[in-house]
Amino acid sequence: MLNSEMRKIMVSESQMLEMLRQSEIRPSIHRLAVLDYVANRQTHPTAEEVYKAILADFPNVSKTTVYNSLHAMAEAHILRELEIESGSTRYDLALQAPHSHFRCTSCGRIFDMNLPSGLDNMVSPGFKVEATDLFFAGLCPRCAKNN
């Protein structure tokens, strides 16, 4: 199984600039920082977590700027919004191989997992699939060991 500690997709600054340019989003320093944080940490952060992290490097960034940047990039399908727990939206890079997620109920970390192909076949005829979200919950190896 894949997990976020083993799999590192590093998205370069020029790749990020290209993604924003293609979506006609002006690549401000704050937007780049937001995209970099989501794309290169792989922690599937909430908007609040992204804001706190960006604030450490850019003390004058506003919460609105960070939230608006996340929304704009989700609208442009650069980022993907995940509703793993109700009431909190997490962000993931959209442009990567389809995968499912595993949330550890003990430490709260989110791990990337495989997604079998052919899941679309489970959908009744006549329905057109635009997105598939599959979540697992349970204990990660570290927490299972400590349990």
Ligand SMILES: [Zn+2]
């Ligand atoms: Zn855990």
Ligand SMILES: [Zn+2]
């Ligand atoms: Zn993911």
